[in-house]
Amino acid sequence: MKCIMGIVPLSAGRITAVVDGVEHDLVGQAPEDIVDLGIVLVPEGRRLFPRLTVEENLLLGAYRRTARAAIARNLAFCFETFPMLAERRMQLAGSMSGGEQQMLTLARALMTAPRILLIDEPSVGLSPLLVIHIINQIRELKERYGLTVLMAEQNFHQAIRIADRGYVIVHGRIEYEGASREELSNNDLIRKLYMGL
Amino acid sequence: MEFPTALVLNAIIAGLLLGGFYAAVSVGISISFGMLDVVNIAHPAFIILGSYVAYIVNERMGLDPIAVSVVLSPLFFVLGLLLYRIYYLCFEKRGQESLRGLAFFFGILFITEVALVLIFGVDYRMVQTAYSETTWRLGPVDFPMRLVVPFLVSVTMVVGVQLFLTHTFFGRAVLAVAQDQLALRLMGVNPTRVKGLAFALSIATAGVAGAFLIVIQPVQPALGREYIGLVFAVCVLGGMGSIWGTLLGAFVLGIAESFTSTFFGPSWAPAVSFGLLLAALAFKPSGLLGR
Amino acid sequence: MSNRTFAAAAFTIALAIVVASRFIPNDYFFSAAYTVLQFIILATAWNILGGYTGYVNFGSAAFFAVGAYSTVFLYKALHPPLPVMILAGTLAAGVLGLAVGYLTLRMRGVFFAIATLALSVVLYTFVVNWDYVGGARGAYILQPREVPFGLRRYIHLLYSAMVLMTALALVVARAIETSFIGRGLAAIRDDELAAECAGVPTLRLKLFSATVSGALMGMAGTTFPFYLSYVEPSAAFNLSYAVNSIAMPLIGGMMSWVGPLIGAVLLGTVQQVVQVTISSAWNLLIVGVLLVLFVTLAPNGIMGWVDAWRRRRKR
Amino acid sequence: MNRLTTWFSAGLLALSLALAAPVHAQQPLKIGFGMSLTGPLAGNGKAALIAMQIWAEDVNAKGGILGRKVELVYYDDQTNPSTVPSIYNKLLDVDKVDLLVSGYGTNVIAPAMPIVMQRNMAFMGLFGLNVNSKFNYDRYFQIMPAGPEPAIGWTQGFFDTAMALAPKPQTIALVGADAEYPALALEGARAQAKRTGLKVVYDKTYPPNTVDFSPILRAIQATNPDLVFVASYPPDSAGMVRAANEVGLKTRMFGGGMVGPQFAALKTQLGPLLNGIVNYETFAPDVAGKFPFLDQFLAKYQGRAVKEGVDPLGFYLPPYAYAMMQVLEQSIKAVGALDQAKLADYMHTYEFDTFVGKVRFAKNGEWAVPRMLTVQYHGIAGNDLEQWMKPGHVTVLAPASYKTGAIMAPYHDNKK
Structure with a gap:
């Protein structure tokens, strides 16, 4: 995912993205230019601006030009999806709990009005209950906005609940590819890897 | 020790007026040092440069120095852009900004100082303005225009900077840039560009503050050194990265200074101011309004 | 080379230099060398806290001034012999260093740099208002007419003391660098939290390093009143001490004791030469330009170059 | 060990390179000094240097001294005392100068003293304050007209004028900067207050980099003093004068020991604000008649000063810098040699006729009789320099033999 965003240089291969019917070559582009295409990453480890308020964090999400146009609608949507954020809009992001921070990270990414959303390990450090909540929110986003979501997640069961397609990557190689939830869950490799069977 | 009302009132007003000026000289540091993590110790040198620019235009064309400085602040902005470019290429890009950046700005401080000496000589320079000798009196309280005009422009400028930083997309990016550059890039913001523009803004404020300085007191090229301690004191006392804090810190130091001067002996004023700073650093390192 | 051998060698060489210098007829050598040596001590001392430990001290001038003013005080109060004054000033500055060490806690x-700067302003104000040591008027410290050890002039004695003190400073710096203390300090510099977790006694090491650094800076200042005969606060607290003691290690290299030595010899000598050749505003310009050039082009100082060159040769 | 030796010898080598300046033939008569050409006192230092260069040209045009051309050897002391010992040792040991004079001001004169004393050189000081009180060196001479007791002589005129007021003033406020000159002037003022029986109601100092002086003046006003004595340097003098105006200071006499109003920069910038202030000066156009031949020097000086960007009036320091060199010139010519002991003897014994008048030295090397002028500025309108070059705006109040008019008291009445 870091390769897609241009943060880590590519060692081999190609990355292209089709946005609005136009194909873009992403290799060699700066992260900020890739974001400008509508491809947004929700980074691992949250990476909020701890000494800014919740609201400021959200507004920063809407920095890019296309996002500014939709800022009111997106903000309203974020507060509706995560009512907790509306309550704490003046609180410093660094002073919130892990789950709250994860929600803010997600909300902030939504503020960029993404076409393709990349989510890196949304469940790290969260309680199982929160993981369910977050995954549900992601599903809602996906369905409501017609977003393309690419998610990397260790928590297989939660992830496949909302996935249209799945890839199992072992040691950096794609070991299995499935197109539906059933296909994914009834698979030897998965069983071996995740359930120790 | 007695505290007659008239003296106390005057001390407060004088302290506020002085604080307004201190805020103007420190707001740039609050941006560059407080928000961008660029330890620009040469900031006072650019203030002095601003003084001389205001001085020349005033002398040649008789224009008001403060108005001149506001009009010419884009020049300082461009200077700031250039300086940041060098700083970025030499230090930030290589990831070794802290100490070497500091030494770099020390060098810039000397170079600016010498350039001014070579061009203008070493004599003290002053300007005369339409309001330099006017004082309003409100009951027992004096409002010398020599300090009131810089105060008003300064507070306008500082509040303007604050509103700009909190109410624009660019401003919020400035606030965020020192906290997490990568995250900022993931929002589609180019942090280097943000830092460059913000640094340029800080130098532009130095240009304007320079005009205040020469309206208030005579200026010579090496005067900037006297302000190094002060600007950092205001910035840290108020709270890193907070413009309101800078304004508050400036007022606190201004009032502390004028009270010490009025009631205890002016000689102790620096010890009181910097003692306050030490105490703040020791007991509340985030400063008065630091986040 | 073990520290003991090094110390023996350093002091032998220092003594040799002292003896050899007696045949130099030119007093200019002594006063110029005095200034350069003074900067070697300051740079070496600064580097113990700044270079080894990573705490940038902006208040070198304050330590220097504490050394100088302790001499002024003792001269007025008791008039003890010079070695006593040197020792007392070193101790006084060491105590200040200990206090600064506590600042590193928070x-x-x-x-930290700004706190040391603030400390320097506060001390300056106290000295200005302390009439016994001359206050703002300054104090006159007369060089004794009789010079011991059969030396021709008092400046020769001051110079000789400076040479020995320089040797001491270098020995101390090298001993710290090569011992477990140096490794602990380096760990603090690289990552204080990790060092603490790894069992490095960070607080004690920091206090130690700040104390030694401060004491050595103060030591450099103890003979200053005799050198000038007249001390006033703005001379003793001069910004040039703070700037030079940072600039010199930067130019020389901060990782080892050799860096500050080279930096001080180089920059100090350039300043001396420029002062008597280009007598105008240009000499400040040269320091500024040197500083900018070195930090932009030789980020690890001269020793950085030397190391890179050595590594290339090995390969 | 090898490394160490290498580094040390590298250092020694570098130093000796610096020492290896070419040694000229003993033809020109070399006069050496350090001067502040950068740093806070550089304005005065440069002005003094111009005066000394004019002197050298004048002398050389007349064929030099003892048939030798005069050459000035000088270095920039950066207004930093720590540079002074090296400069004077270099002048003596490398440049082999024949005579030494001092730079401008106490803090660069004092560090030169031990070196000068070891070599038993005669030494002319340029505006040092009571330097010799500690050194007691019998070959030290000083050109500032403050008299054998500088602190007393400096303040004498202000207090004489004050005590002549009717009714007699009772109280005085003393204020000055935390620096060497103001501290000495305040010391003198305290002694004078004691002598004249004035009650000191305010006695405080302030840091030289103070920005706003109005709190200080309000505190002073609160004590309602008859007299306010100020000892300050140029930037704070300007601040004091402006603040006095803004606060509306009411007192009978204000000023005394302010450095700054002597220079064109402050004269033109402060302009009418100076009206009513009583201060010291070393020259005033009103008493130009007492300074014969000075105008020809000032004409030469003023032409150059504008080009060099230093004080275009040159009333304060430059004539005395020139006079200092005149004293040397006359002594050498009379003695007929460069024997330092004889030169010093001559300077102790005889009176000199210089551009700044007749000068005789007391035992401690100061002027035998103080001649600091106490003046009052008045009738100044606008900010042009011309008015300051002509008589009529600077009344000399003391000493008696120079007096050109009476004081206009109280101070605030001069403000209309």
């Missing part, structure tokens, strides 16, 4: 990075 502050890191630039905050």
